[in-house]
Amino acid sequence: MKPFHLVLGLLVLLVSDPGKSQAESTVHETVRRLEDEWAEIFYRLPPNQHAEKFKGLLARVHSVSERYPKEADPLVLEAIVLCTYAAADIGLSSLSKVGKARELLIKAIDIDPRAMEGSAYVTLGNLYYRLPGWPISFGDDDSARQYLEAALKLYPNALDSNYFYGDFLLQQGEHEKALGYLEKAEKAPIRPYMVLSDTKLKEEVRQALTAAREKRNDHGDFFSSFLQPFFGDDGGKP
Known part of the structure; x- marks a missing residue:
């Protein structure tokens, strides 16, 4: 009879990592640790330290991308680090960094569209709607x-996909439509492996929800005041 702790260990391996090779497990674990480092830099360190820290992190993430060229996760994370590095160190090279990030994200989608829960689609969407358009950059609503x-089709209940689409709709003036996605994002659970990032994102969700509700109310007040002369204070009732 095998010792209980050996049996338990085998069960954990079988349940937690079905069908994955040792190499796949290694790269996903490595990317997860590097992603945690990115969150610590982005959310906990003062902005004046971001550029230096992201530069160092980028080199390490890039080495993982080179070591595992057929894996999508390192490419997605490398693109995210490039974007935040470009934002932290704005200069002549910033546009080339986000251009490189776009290339990496498109490559990651070709390998595995579902990588990192659709983060490649979400990040590309953000780049296209936050960056200026031609001739400065490639921004396009x-x-x-x-x-x-596309991210929503893959992960219709995820925090990221619902929040960023809702925020996009809010910026487009589609306030009522945005509310549905933002409310869904608010209800999405915080992932145990992304507690810091998801907690901070929930704060942004609440701010966006407040803005969407205010816009909706302003819209309703406008039509109410516009129609009042026609129907009167009693809504036109006899």
């Missing part, structure tokens, strides 16, 4: 919508 909706 139609492309942004397509990528964000």
Whole structure:
């Protein structure tokens, strides 16, 4: 009879990592640790330290991408680090960094569209709607919508996909439609392996919800005041 702790160990391996090779497990664990480091830098360190820290992290993430060229996760994380590095160190190289990030994200989608829970689609959508358009950069609202909706099709109940699509709709003036997605994001659970990032994202969800509700109320007040002369204070009742 095998010792209980050996049996338990085998069960954990079988349940937690079905069908994955040792190499796949290694790269996913490595990317997860590096992703945690990114969150610590982005959310906990003062902004004046971001550029230096992201530069160092980028080199390490890139080495993982080179070591595992057929894996999508390192490419997605490398793109995210590139974007935040570009934002922290704005200069002549910033646009080339986000351009490289776009290439990495498209490559990651070709390998595995579901990598990191659709983060490649979400990140591309954000780039397209936050960046300026041609001739400065590649910003484009139609492309942004397509990528964000693609993320939603893959992960219709996820925090990221619902929040960023809702925020996009809010910026487009589609306040009522945005509310549905933002409310869904508010209800989405915080992932145990992304507690810091998800907790901070929930704060942004609440701010966006407040803005969407205020816009909706302003819209209703406008029509109410516009129609009042026609129907009177009693709504036109006899």
